[in-house]
Amino acid sequence: MYEADLRATAGQTMAGRVGAGANTRLPELYRTMRRIRTFEERVGELFVRGQSAGSMLHLSIGEESAAAGVCAHLRDGDSFTTHHRGHGIFLARGADPARMMAEIGGKEAGYCHGKGGSMHIADMGLGHLGANAIVGGGIPAVVGAGLSARHHKTGAVSVAFFGDGATGQGILYESMNMAALWGLPCVFVCINNQYGMGTNIAQATANPNLHERAAAFGLAAETVDGLDVEAVAEAAERLVEGARAGKPAFLAVSCYRFYGHARKDKSPYRDPVEEEAGRRQDPVAFARAALIDRGLESESELDRLDTEIGSEMDATIDFTVAQTEPPLASMFRDVYAPEEPEPEPVRARIDRVLARD
Amino acid sequence: MYEADLRATAGQTMAGRVGAGANTRLPELYRTMRRIRTFEERVGELFVRGQSAGSMLHLSIGEESAAAGVCAHLRDGDSFTTHHRGHGIFLARGADPARMMAEIGGKEAGYCHGKGGSMHIADMGLGHLGANAIVGGGIPAVVGAGLSARHHKTGAVSVAFFGDGATGQGILYESMNMAALWGLPCVFVCINNQYGMGTNIAQATANPNLHERAAAFGLAAETVDGLDVEAVAEAAERLVEGARAGKPAFLAVSCYRFYGHARKDKSPYRDPVEEEAGRRQDPVAFARAALIDRGLESESELDRLDTEIGSEMDATIDFTVAQTEPPLASMFRDVYAPEEPEPEPVRARIDRVLARD
Amino acid sequence: MALQELTYRDALRKALADAMTENPDVVILGEEVGRYGGAYGVTKDLIKEFGAERVIDTPISEPAIVGAAVGAAMTGLRPVAELMYVDFIGMTMDQLANQAAKIRYMFGGQIGVPMVLRTQGGTGRSAGAQHSQSLEAYVMHTPGLRLAMPATVADAYHLLRMALTKPDPVVFIEHKALYTMKESVDLDAEPLDWGKAAVRREGRDLVIVTYSRQLHYCLEAARTLSARGIEATVIDIRTLNPLDFDTIRAHVERTGRAMVVSEGVMTAGVAAELSARITEECFDFLEDPVVRVAGEDIPISVSTALEAGSVPGPQLIADTALRMLAGRVPA
Amino acid sequence: MALQELTYRDALRKALADAMTENPDVVILGEEVGRYGGAYGVTKDLIKEFGAERVIDTPISEPAIVGAAVGAAMTGLRPVAELMYVDFIGMTMDQLANQAAKIRYMFGGQIGVPMVLRTQGGTGRSAGAQHSQSLEAYVMHTPGLRLAMPATVADAYHLLRMALTKPDPVVFIEHKALYTMKESVDLDAEPLDWGKAAVRREGRDLVIVTYSRQLHYCLEAARTLSARGIEATVIDIRTLNPLDFDTIRAHVERTGRAMVVSEGVMTAGVAAELSARITEECFDFLEDPVVRVAGEDIPISVSTALEAGSVPGPQLIADTALRMLAGRVPA
Ligand SMILES: Cc1ncc(C[n+]2csc(CCOP(=O)(O)OP(=O)(O)O)c2C)c(N)n1
Ligand SMILES: Cc1ncc(C[n+]2csc(CCOP(=O)(O)OP(=O)(O)O)c2C)c(N)n1
Numbered sequence A, B: 001m002y003e004a005d006l007r008a009t010a011g012q013t014m015a016g017r018v019g020a021g022a023n024t025r026l027p028e029l030y031r032t033m034r035r036i037r038t039f040e041e042r043v044g045e046l047f048v049r050g051q052s053a054g055s056m057l058h059l060s061i062g063e064e065s066a067a068a069g070v071c072a073h074l075r076d077g078d079s080f081t082t083h084h085r086g087h088g089i090f091l092a093r094g095a096d097p098a099r100m101m102a103e104i105g106g107k108e109a110g111y112c113h114g115k116g117g118s119m120h121i122a123d124m125g126l127g128h129l130g131a132n133a134i135v136g137g138g139i140p141a142v143v144g145a146g147l148s149a150r151h152h153k154t155g156a157v158s159v160a161f162f163g164d165g166a167t168g169q170g171i172l173y174e175s176m177n178m179a180a181l182w183g184l185p186c187v188f189v190c191i192n193n194q195y196g197m198g199t200n201i202a203q204a205t206a207n208p209n210l211h212e213r214a215a216a217f218g219l220a221a222e223t224v225d226g227l228d229v230e231a232v233a234e235a236a237e238r239l240v241e242g243a244r245a246g247k248p249a250f251l252a253v254s255c256y257r258f259y260g261h262a263r264k265d266k267s268p269y270r271d272p273v274e275e276e277a278g279r280r281q282d283p284v285a286f287a288r289a290a291l292i293d294r295g296l297e298s299e300s301e302l303d304r305l306d307t308e309i310g311s312e313m314d315a316t317i318d319f320t321v322a323q324t325e326p327p328l329a330s331m332f333r334d335v336y337a338p339e340e341p342e343p344e345p346v347r348a349r350i351d352r353v354l355a356r357d
Numbered sequence C, D: 001m002a003l004q005e006l007t008y009r010d011a012l013r014k015a016l017a018d019a020m021t022e023n024p025d026v027v028i029l030g031e032e033v034g035r036y037g038g039a040y041g042v043t044k045d046l047i048k049e050f051g052a053e054r055v056i057d058t059p060i061s062e063p064a065i066v067g068a069a070v071g072a073a074m075t076g077l078r079p080v081a082e083l084m085y086v087d088f089i090g091m092t093m094d095q096l097a098n099q100a101a102k103i104r105y106m107f108g109g110q111i112g113v114p115m116v117l118r119t120q121g122g123t124g125r126s127a128g129a130q131h132s133q134s135l136e137a138y139v140m141h142t143p144g145l146r147l148a149m150p151a152t153v154a155d156a157y158h159l160l161r162m163a164l165t166k167p168d169p170v171v172f173i174e175h176k177a178l179y180t181m182k183e184s185v186d187l188d189a190e191p192l193d194w195g196k197a198a199v200r201r202e203g204r205d206l207v208i209v210t211y212s213r214q215l216h217y218c219l220e221a222a223r224t225l226s227a228r229g230i231e232a233t234v235i236d237i238r239t240l241n242p243l244d245f246d247t248i249r250a251h252v253e254r255t256g257r258a259m260v261v262s263e264g265v266m267t268a269g270v271a272a273e274l275s276a277r278i279t280e281e282c283f284d285f286l287e288d289p290v291v292r293v294a295g296e297d298i299p300i301s302v303s304t305a306l307e308a309g310s311v312p313g314p315q316l317i318a319d320t321a322l323r324m325l326a327g328r329v330p331a
């Protein structure tokens, strides 16, 4: 019965999609994806301008459909964690790109006051429980969030976003097993961009049909082609709503990492022919073409939108450059709760020790 | 083609089994299982006599077919690791029960000179890379042993034995993924005695068909009923030889933990009706009946064998009780290699510090 | 005021039960915490009282247990995760040290991780090298983690109750050899402040700083010493983070001699921190170097004789004090 | 004798290549060690020279990488496992501390685990809280694990070559800020003994004990001090286990003053061990308490300013020494 329900929902959405009518969400999905694409391009510029905090900047260009498609089905009160390549997901969930960029620049005005940076952005207001620099590190938190949702009967889901590389980490299976065992409202979204640094997924596992693992643990599990954001959104709707109803899920979104692993990596380990083909799997361009094809938007309307987004994102750089670094004293803040004493600085301790006579 | 080979082998063995002929290994398998059963009963006695080192004694009664069936297909040069309930496996592989019992008693004459005890028995001569008190802790070592076998072209396999509880540990999946990816000669044997302490496997996972997980990682994977040691041996032969040929494997042996988790546990969390039914799944009794049924051995011959084994195992207790504890100074030995200096005892350090004036 | 005769185990159990009654967001999760009642019986029958959704039996997945507790704590629960043995902390150090300990900081103070990780450690049950360790130093060396280690029945109760009100992650390490210890306690009494050391005995000649089970060995040694005319002050630090150094300083300055006693291995352990700190802050008052009495730098054997020899006992503590005060004692 | 101008990175690479050429059982396994050449380029092109069966790219599975190395070491290989960042050691502490470190002991001396775990730590690249730590104290506190931390190009080469001949597991921690450091070295020179500290500079006034990148900061501070008339001895301990305390003792007894400098957080860290040990063994020679200059007890921020502020630098080291010797220096 439960499965039947899901199929019914799925069927409806499909129908909605095929008819290129008013109820398509493609324009909105396109806009989200374009904002992500442009934001990431600007992150690259921030780096080139020497204004980023470090070079550990992981761009999600080519993966926009995963962020847009899944986040389209999240609601207020839902929560999520991301991996180190999580800018797009957070933007899709409603982040302020200026505060994001400021965080990436290590500035006081950033989401985490410059303590976190690109790999540790979080925002409790939007349910972002945190990006993570540990591959797989943020996954089990969604099990805990699922327990909270069950306990407080909030109807919220919690989504873990991670890369194909994280399927090497045992904690993923421990977490999926718990979610399935307890029927928690958890969704595991694997953004399979084919690479973990220089390692192709086929060099990391004998069976790259990643969803089969999740199925073996008892989750609803699918793989979807990330070229088509509508397909991602449909699968996400099915699985997210299933999870809300107590059937945790796994979704692998197949896509391609357009550029290097981090800003300095030129991917010398990849075949240029493969790269070219990979970059043709462009969900932003694909959606754009579909909008025009289906007569939902004209080329010039889209150009205007793209320009508008360009300006919005340009402003994030100007904003960031104008911001200040966090004050040195803030270093001792937030180790413990505000009502607790701060750790004593080493210099103060030494002063005390040597002031004895 | 590879799969076809396996099927052919399997077919042959089946044929061999159905004809209750000279080429059955059942008598030998029975003997191994009976020795395990009796040994474990004596371990229980050692505890009652207050001669065991601690109460962390985990008996494998009810699980003898896994040990006997799998070890029947191991050869010189093969290696294995076990979990904390590994006495039977080591015996099946040829251990000296007296040295085992002495180790369980924490005596100098034990396999590990009383440093290891029941949960840390090992013997490099027999390829026993060690029992482990960490659930799942011994599993990845077989991947390393598989790499060694590949490197040195020894043709050896390495087998990890563990319980159903270890399927909760992520390191199992990491290890299986590596073994499958690299085509290593590794076999993962899950002795599914239905319980991890007080937790039934159905309370630990949403999908208790454990072999499905291994299959999803690309291993040859089967579940076999542990009541029938010949079935276990057949599956083991298929999978062990497959692994030798480069197709790593997973075998779940279904059985029942007859007694408590450790010596002091009376399993109050189990339904007595279930326990009674579980204990009827007795691989030793089943094999005994089969031997008689098929006219391979007479009841009196088996009685004689059992008595002989009883005396052998009685002697292990007498041996153990007569042995001495390891000398106190041995405490500082074996932290590092023999050619390295031993750690300085705390007492000696304090003496040195306070001898200054 | 109602004095009760309670075991350490029951005091812990009562702390959990009282906290769960008071705060519906307290949940317990871990291996065998429910139907089995905990490997050492601390959570016995709590599942009957509070149900399986608040006393959650987990698969054997330590990393995810701690990780799930982190997520739960960030989303409105007050989880008490249990690690059956502190020896398993090695599997969870990423979730504990990289996640729980750093989340508040990395995220610029947006949120804390108010969880308690209960576990137990130490020797005393012939449990071998992987079930007998004292690993509190790993925790103490990790900024962001609070660390409590009760030595008495009253502290077992009060420290656990307090841990369950703290805004930051608390690692709470019990000692496996203390569970059956009985004391008469007043659970309604005003507890001492969280983060305040307890002076368990006062004496003029030297200060012994310790915690957890070694407190009892130190007190036993102090009685022996007293019979020999030496009076020791014995300080139980109770919480290693926060560390109440003021109490230690005051007593060391008064007596001029300090010994630190810990069951954990000596090198780079808690005893090293205490020793370094005392030297830094009380140097001019010290007549002797601070002496460390700690676990040997070796793994623990299953053999009972070797196990006992691997960690400090009352004899070694008393002998060391006698040597420190050699000038004062009639030979 | 042939002097070569080499980077720390290339010296490490050459050590691996030479060891692999000499001993066919040496294999490397880890994430991105092969085709990618290592996140910091240390294993660059080794896969071309030695093939994919000796330079093994693994999935992202730190616990199993270390566990596989343990099994490989027990069965005749000489594995060099790589952890891309020491910050990931938390996931592997079970395999490292409960398996690698204890196997020889638990099994009564039957077998050792001759593996090397190469990794890198420290600040300096704005890599944030989970990629900038100095976690050597966890390792130093674990009996059974050897621990080497090279500060110079020559040591990068020689210590790694030596580590690859040792019978016990060696954790080998490089510093991410040193990879591009260049020095002229003689790789054929007789290396100093494994386990022997290097006295990098001798001076009459105080001893600074340190290791890894902080050595360079200490030397810089020593030059500043020298200009102020203060002469410091700087000892690079190089291997934290075994620890060459004899060298430290000799110099502390001579100068009467000691400072220990470490990038790891101060509390319960390596600096605590060094301080405690010096106090114990050299108490009567000390004119000042041993002073610890170490990392702040906080996580590391991504902000470059906060990152740099979180760990010692030449300025703090020099200032501290000046204060210790305040009586001696013209104000
Ligand atoms: C535990 C851990 N191991 C290794 C790394 C280094 N590392 C950072 S990203 C990465 C690749 C991750 O690949 P994937 O999960 O596919 O994410 P992607 O980068 O493709 O988005 C690696 C190995 C890390 N940060 N954490
Ligand atoms: C990492 C770890 N977690 C928990 C334990 C405590 N423990 C010991 S045995 C056991 C149950 C194991 O069950 P299973 O793997 O099925 O083996 P069995 O005891 O049934 O043979 C548990 C939880 C442990 N020793 N190690």
Ligand SMILES: [Mg+2]
Pocket (backbone or CB within 6 Å): A163, A164, A165, A191, A192, A193, A194, A195, A196, A197
């Ligand atoms: Mg990827």
Ligand SMILES: [Mg+2]
Pocket (backbone or CB within 6 Å): B163, B164, B165, B191, B192, B193, B194, B195, B196, B197
């Ligand atoms: Mg079991």
